[in-house]
Amino acid sequence: MTHCITDVEREQYTPRVTLLGLGLKFEALNIFGPVEKLVEIGQKVIFDSPTDKLKDALITILAGGKGLVEANKRVRTDPALQRAFGRKRCAEQSVISDTLDACTDENVTQMQAAMQTIYRTHSMGYGHDYDLDLQLLDIDLTGQPCGAKAEFASKGYFLHQRNRRGRQLGRVLATWYNEVVVDRIYDGKTVLPAVLQELVQQGADVLDLDEAKRARTILRIDSHGGSQAAVNALLDQGYQIHIKEYSSKRAQRLAKSVTAWFDDPKVAGRQIGWVEEDPTEYSRPLRRIAARSRKKNGQWGVGVILSTLPDQDVAYLAGLPLDIPLTARDVACAHIYFYDLRGGGVETSAKEDKQGLGITKRNKKRFAAQAMLTQLNALAHNLIVWFRHWLTPSWHRVLQLGIVRLIRDVFHCNGQAVIQPDDTISAIHLSPIDLHSMKLFDALQRLLIPIHVDVYLAET
Numbered sequence: 001m002t003h004c005i006t007d008v009e010r011e012q013y014t015p016r017v018t019l020l021g022l023g024l025k026f027e028a029l030n031i032f033g034p035v036e037k038l039v040e041i042g043q044k045v046i047f048d049s050p051t052d053k054l055k056d057a058l059i060t061i062l063a064g065g066k067g068l069v070e071a072n073k074r075v076r077t078d079p080a081l082q083r084a085f086g087r088k089r090c091a092e093q094s095v096i097s098d099t100l101d102a103c104t105d106e107n108v109t110q111m112q113a114a115m116q117t118i119y120r121t122h123s124m125g126y127g128h129d130y131d132l133d134l135q136l137l138d139i140d141l142t143g144q145p146c147g148a149k150a151e152f153a154s155k156g157y158f159l160h161q162r163n164r165r166g167r168q169l170g171r172v173l174a175t176w177y178n179e180v181v182v183d184r185i186y187d188g189k190t191v192l193p194a195v196l197q198e199l200v201q202q203g204a205d206v207l208d209l210d211e212a213k214r215a216r217t218i219l220r221i222d223s224h225g226g227s228q229a230a231v232n233a234l235l236d237q238g239y240q241i242h243i244k245e246y247s248s249k250r251a252q253r254l255a256k257s258v259t260a261w262f263d264d265p266k267v268a269g270r271q272i273g274w275v276e277e278d279p280t281e282y283s284r285p286l287r288r289i290a291a292r293s294r295k296k297n298g299q300w301g302v303g304v305i306l307s308t309l310p311d312q313d314v315a316y317l318a319g320l321p322l323d324i325p326l327t328a329r330d331v332a333c334a335h336i337y338f339y340d341l342r343g344g345g346v347e348t349s350a351k352e353d354k355q356g357l358g359i360t361k362r363n364k365k366r367f368a369a370q371a372m373l374t375q376l377n378a379l380a381h382n383l384i385v386w387f388r389h390w391l392t393p394s395w396h397r398v399l400q401l402g403i404v405r406l407i408r409d410v411f412h413c414n415g416q417a418v419i420q421p422d423d424t425i426s427a428i429h430l431s432p433i434d435l436h437s438m439k440l441f442d443a444l445q446r447l448l449i450p451i452h453v454d455v456y457l458a459e460t
Contacts, residue, residue: 009420011429014080016063017415018436020428021444021455022387023059023084028451031122031383032058032086034114043102048091053099054376056090061380064407066358068100069093080417083425100369108371115375116206122386125174125181126207130216134240134313135207136175138220138346139199141168141192144185144360151367156188169359169374170195172203175220175345178385181206183378185371192224193246197233214238218309218317220342228281231306235284242314242339245288245304255290255302262329264336269293272332275304284308289335305339314338353381356403394443410436416458427454 014020026032032055041050048056056071059081063074075081076090091099120126128135143158145166158164168190172182182202186195200219203209209217218240225231226246234241245251258273275288286308292300307314311331316322318334318341326334353359359377364370384403391398401410413434418427428444430437437457445455 007421009418009426011416012080012083012419013414013416014078015414016074016078016081016411017417017428017430018413018440018444019062019411020080020084020415020417020425021440021448022062022383022411023081023086024425024448024451024453025387025390026383027084027086029122031118034117034121035111038114038117039107039110041099041102041107042104043099047089048095050099050102052087053091053096054372055085055087057096057100057373058376058380059085059087059090060096061357061362061376062383062407062411064412066361068097068362071096080419080425083417083419083423088423097364100364100372101366103366103368103372105368105371108368108375111372111375115379118379119179119181119206119382120208123174123179123382124177124386124389125179128174128176130213133176134317135213135217136220136317136345137181137203137217138173138175138342139171139192139196139203139225140222140346140350141170141186141190141195141224142347142350142354143167143188144169144363146363146370147365150363150365150370152187154188156190158188167370169350170199171346171350172199172206173346173349174207178349180349180378180381183374185367185374192222193227193230196221196225196230200234200237200239211238215240218242220339220345222342223303226306232283235282235286235308240308241286242305242307242309242335244339245306248302251290251302251304254288254304255292255300258290260328261292262332264291264333266333266337267293272329272336274328274332279306282306287335289332291336305335307335309335309338317341349381352403353377356384356407357381390447391440391443394446395439398439398443410440413437413440418454425453427456429456429458432457432459 036051043050059075060071065074071093082090145158145164146153148165153165155165158166166188168186170184174181215238220242223244223246226243254275257275257277261271261273264270264272270293272291275290279286286306289305292302295301314334315326318337320334357380388398414431416429417425420426441457448455
């Protein structure tokens with residue numbers, strides 16, 4: 001008897017076989033379910049629903065597409081990738097773009113609610129054990145240059161791009177887990193003091209922080225969040241803070257009260273000391289630590305850290321040994337080192353997303369469209385972080401790979417998918433000549449066999 005080709009299983013080549021693993025787990029956990037349930041975009045359905053097209057945009061981002069135009073090349077031509085994410089086709093790139101343009105402010109609010117549900121259901125940060133360890137949230141703004149005609153594009157601070165117009169991305173990062181808790185887009189002239197309390201409150205809403213949890217949560221913020229009013233507002237809410245002083249003039253004045261300067265054993269030419277002046281202007285007790293180093297003109301450049309952290313906590317967080325007594329210099333240095341680590345937190349996450357996910361390359365003229373795209377970028381970031389965590393039990397060194405290398409070197413591996421007549425994937429075959437194939441073989445087996453997908457090494 002002759003069978004139609006659609007009645008038998010078939011093998012389909014894919015250049016992104018590892019990404020299939022993420023897609024299969026994504027579908028098994030129904031991660032996109034809250035988006036499909038809550039987001040209602042007013043657009044007529046012809047072939048694909050609006051949320052289907054949002055999913056196509058997400059897949060394009062995960063596949064390394066720097067622009068939505070790349071959906072045609074990376075997703076439409078890869079049937080196996082579509083099936084892994086629960087799709088039977090991929091919308092044309094202009095249609096995806098039209099759906100984003102059709103989004104309203106209400107749709108953005110719906111998407112943010114869906115993102116909160118997704119984060120609470122699947123993240124590591126939401127399940128953090130506050131009794132066991134302190135939660136660390138880094139908060140910052142980063143520039144997103146765009147065309148001058150885009151809505152809310154204005155002159156602002158954009159690194160190494162003077163007189164450039166764009167928007168600002170506000171981020172709350174759960175640093176221990178490298179998860180984006182909150183991403184919000186603002187106009188280009190926005191500065192952190194103007195939106196800090198809003199970002200803190202939105203992060204608290206997502207993480208469901210009550211009084212006890214706030215007391216076990218550190219907010220680490222650069223000098224833009226270090227004004228007296230901003231610090232007191234955070235102290236009044238019960239947070240632990242580790243913030244750089246906002247005013248350079250006040251920092252210079254406070255440094256004059258330091259009676260003993262210690263040479264920094266890690267950074268040549270830097271000195272650290274305790275500010276002796278009482279912090280009576282703040283609503284809760286805190287300590288101030290000054291750091292100074294010579295500028296090119298020979299004068300001292302001074303910064304001051306404001307911190308509520310106890311000695312043992314900050315020493316542990318800075319990686320100092322706790323089996324020996326801590327001196328005044330040790331504790332002062334620990335405060336500065338812990339602030340220095342901020343560069344490996346929110347700043348690194350933003351840099352990784354710009355390089356790996358191309359978040360500054362996809363710019364929409366309409367502000368609501370850009371806000372929706374911002375949420376998809378944040379979801380892509382978290383999915384990659386979670387996927388890396390899922391692979392860790394069988395491939396511990398995958399933790400050393402950042403987002404750029406995960407997309408470029410891990411997701412883009414040649415292989416084949418075995419697709420059943422009902423368009424589900426029953427097995428994937430990894431190319432044995434790929435650099436990471438052996439490590440991925442064990443890791444993907446552990447991940448996918450529980451959802452009834454077999455993993456094989458293809459024969460050479």
